[in-house]
Amino acid sequence: MTRLTARGLGVRFDGVDVVTGVDLTVESPDWLMIVGPNGAGKSSLVRALAGLLPVSGRAAVDDVELAGLRPRPRARLIGYVPQAPVLPEAMPVADYVMLGRTAHLGYFSGPRPVDREVVGSVLDTLELTDFTARELGSLSGGERQRVTLARALAQEPTVLLLDEPTSALDLGHQQQVLELVDGLRHRHDLVVVMTVHDLTAAGQYADRVLLLDRGAVVADGPAAQVLTAERIASVYHADVRVEVDDSGRPVVIPARPGT
């Protein structure tokens, strides 16, 4: 079992606190969805959990403090998909996904057969085999997102941090990716932390939802308790109806104001 913990985690940019006092614990194979309006601090929190920002407070995987960890061992532990990844235009898809193997390679050694195998099977799982030789610059928005997810999966991490990995995906591919992550976390006993704007998707897939507003945790718990119409109205300034489906999970339906 793997446990991701944060205690009093804070991020500050140029003297402005954008994340303050976040406490959380996620144990594998649990899936935590982070939601909140634009600028709430979701991406900053995820980067902090990935060990990529100077933070106040603590973040740890099991008993290992992320702050003291060097990039290589950290990358074997944590796979991170940024909200806006940098995609070198001319790099072929296969080479890009292979970058995910970096932490498993010796400093001066190239990819081994086992690395090619991992990359091959990840490309296969994400239905990207037709794209191996394509340059990143030629991919569609959704294809790019799947390629970046493939890179994180090639890392074979125990903690997956995904920052809006489905924002550009069509309904089918969104479902496919979410189901895939759901399967992976059970099969490989992963901790999954993901940000998403689609509250219904958050409710359907999460074991827990964490609602962030202006850097602070507003609510944290089972989806049905966190995603209520009143709370969404007050945090998002949006009119919604929330219905509960047969499995007891919330379905968030936007409504025209005043209707």
Added chain:
Amino acid sequence: MRRAALPEHRFGRALTLALLVLLAALLISSVVGAAGIDPLSVSVTLINELPGVHLPHALDPLDRTLLLEIRLPRLILAGLVGGVLAVAGAGYQGVFRNPLVDSGLLGASAGAGLGATLVIVGTGSSDGAVVPVAAFVGALLGVGFAYLAGAGRRDVSTLLLAGIAVSMFLSAVQTFVLQRSTQNLQAVYSWLLGSVSGATWHRVLIMLPYAVVGCLGVFLHGRHLDLLAVGDEEATSLGMPAARVRLLVIAASALAAASAVAVSGLIGFVGVVIPHVARRLAGSSYRRVLPLSLVLGAAFLMLVDTVARTIVSPGELPIGVVTALIGAPAFVWVLRALRGSAT
């Protein structure tokens, strides 16, 4: 669905082609020159240098000495300088994620120029063993200053700008020194414009260790340069200490470039153009761009030097002038010819 050729296959073809070009450049450059010697005899003489081989039709002793002691060391030195400049340029381009960066940009050229100028002005002569040493040390110091001034910030453009600032400063000092000693202008300028005319085997051997260590240092980081392309934060999240890799590659490239500048003066262009041609031929991965740059850079500068020493024979043009004169149009031609074929 359209499928591009796999990069590995393209690389194999491109490297074979580049090696053939190098071989042709070697042969052409050893044949062409003031003393007309024919290709067959040259080949035979070179092959006879192998132990235990005695083929007929070798050159007569005088031409043999000309070939082995004058033409060949010069040829090899030109090739070495060309290959090293191309590799160093490619290394910097990876570090700065900018295909237009040259090996001299970070302070190496200006530092070498100042070092050489100080010695030439001080001793009144551009001959002797001190000028290369001063240029070498100057180049390394130039890059060192630029690194100290610009590193530590999160973005690489600060480092690049620091390099440009340091270069301007060093060039200004050089101009100041020259202004006060105009009788040395000719000597300094002919050094600055680049030349391998004083080549000896001794020079080749002096340059070789630095060139090898520097190039090896860059070569070993091909995979890391590819990784730097996704930016520092993502590279770090994937397990690579970006800042350290950057420092190592800069140090290695600087060493390689300094070794080249020391024996040949300032030769621009090669460091930008050759890696670019390599990219067009075999894709953008530095694992492929670096070896191709070495071979193509060597071939290119051998041919350029051959033109430099023959076109106004018995005089010589500075190699830096010829690089630009034939290199620029050739580059445009290559860009147009390869456009589209390397998607």
